[in-house]
Each structure stands twice: as C-alpha cells, then as structure tokens.
Amino acid sequence: MKTIEVDGIKVRIQIWDTAGQERYQTITKQYYRRAQGIFLVYDISSERSYQHIVKWASDVDEYAPDGVQKILIGNKADEEHKRQVPKEQGLQLAREYGMDFYETSACSNLNIKESFTRLTELVLQAHRKELDELRGLPRAPTLAQLEEDESSPWGANTPKTCWC
Numbered sequence: 335m336k337t338i339e340v341d342g343i344k345v346r347i348q349i350w351d352t353a354g355q356e357r358y359q360t361i362t363k364q365y366y367r368r369a370q371g372i373f374l375v376y377d378i379s380s381e382r383s384y385q386h387i388v389k390w391a392s393d394v395d396e397y398a399p400d401g402v403q404k405i406l407i408g409n410k411a412d413e414e415h416k417r418q419v420p421k422e423q424g425l426q427l428a429r430e431y432g433m434d435f436y437e438t439s440a441c442s443n444l445n446i447k448e449s450f451t452r453l454t455e456l457v458l459q460a461h462r463k464e465l466d467e468l469r470g471l472p473r474a475p476t477l478a479q480l481e482e483d484e485s486s487p488w489g490a491n492t493p494k495t496c497w498c
C-alpha cells in the first residue's frame with residue numbers, strides 16, 4: 335500500500351507484483367481481473383524480456399478489465415553498459431500499444447515516482463465521474479437528462495439553479 339498525491343488529491347494505491355515465472359501464470363492471471371492500472375515491465379539489459387512483453391500485453395487484453403490503464407516500463411536503466419534494448423525500441427512498442435513509456439531504475443530511483451504518479455493519474459482520469467463526486471463537483475448532465483428537462487412540465491425555460 336502506498337499513498338501518493340496527484341493534483342492535490344491523496345490517493346491510496348495497492349500495488350501487486352506478479353510473478354514472472356511460467357509456473358505461476360495461472361495465479362498471475364487472477365490478479366489482472368481487479369486491476370485498474372498495469373505496468374508492463376521489461377529489463378533493458380535483456381532482449382528476451384522485451385520480447386516477452388507481447389505475451390504479457392495479450393494476457394492483459396484477455397484477463398484485465400476493459401478500461402485498465404497501462405504503461406510500458408524499461409527497467410534497470412542504471413545498467414547502461416549491459417543495454418540490449420535501445421530506448422527508441424521501447425518507445426516504438428509503447429507507441430504501437432498507445433501506452434506511455436518510461437525507462438526506470440529501481441536501483442538509482444530513476445522515474446519510479448514519476449511512473450507511479452502517471453499511472454495513478456491515468457486511472458483517476460479514467461474514473462473522472464467518481465472523482466468529481468468525491469470532490470463534490472456537480473456532474474455534467476447527460477443528453478438524456480437534458481432532453482427530459484426540456485420536455486418536462488416545468489420545461490427548458492424554467493431557470494435552473496443547479497444540476498445536482
């Protein structure tokens with residue numbers, strides 16, 4: 335569990351690190367079902383781990399909820415001398431998937447906060463309606479509500495003070 339602040343809102347996030355090994359994959363897939371945000375992580379010093387992203391992404395498509403937010407991560411950016419995956423290659427894949435992309439390092443603390451904050455932002459944006467309710471903002475009326483108002487006996491010309 336971690337609390338981070340995004341746009342002045344304190345958000346408590348629950349982070350699950352799923353196992354990468356094949357033998358745990360039945361369990362891993364069960365984590366996807368209730369996820370709101372997912373990092374797809376490869377190791378920049380391992381071309382093989384980069385190749386595996388395609389498989390992870392297809393599992394996520396299959397098992398995660400439709401609106402799940404995803405970010406591609408190239409980790410171990412501190413290991414420049416062992417790099418096998420150029421940054422451009424990561425960016426290219428992220429573009430194909432329509433995801434944001436960060437190179438990170440858990441060792442040197444590169445882009446860790448930034449990537450968690452960004453994923454949280456994306457999740458919050460995807461849940462804007464609930465967020466506005468939390469902030470106490472009135473919700474924008476739906477088209478159906480507007481049409482209903484216009485045909486109601488007290489009609490569209492009646493001044494309305496609020497949309498609550």
Ligand SMILES: Nc1nc2c(ncn2[C@@H]2O[C@H](COP(=O)(O)OP(=O)(O)OP(=O)(O)O)[C@@H](O)[C@H]2O)c(=O)[nH]1
Binds near residue numbers: 351355411
């Ligand atoms: N140099 C470097 N090593 C890292 C970094 N992040 C993780 N490691 C090392 O990489 C190894 C694997 O890290 P894990 O966190 O177990 O990786 P994982 O992907 O969760 O592995 P699975 O549990 O098998 O899925 C460990 O030895 C870590 O110390 C990093 O940013 N830089």
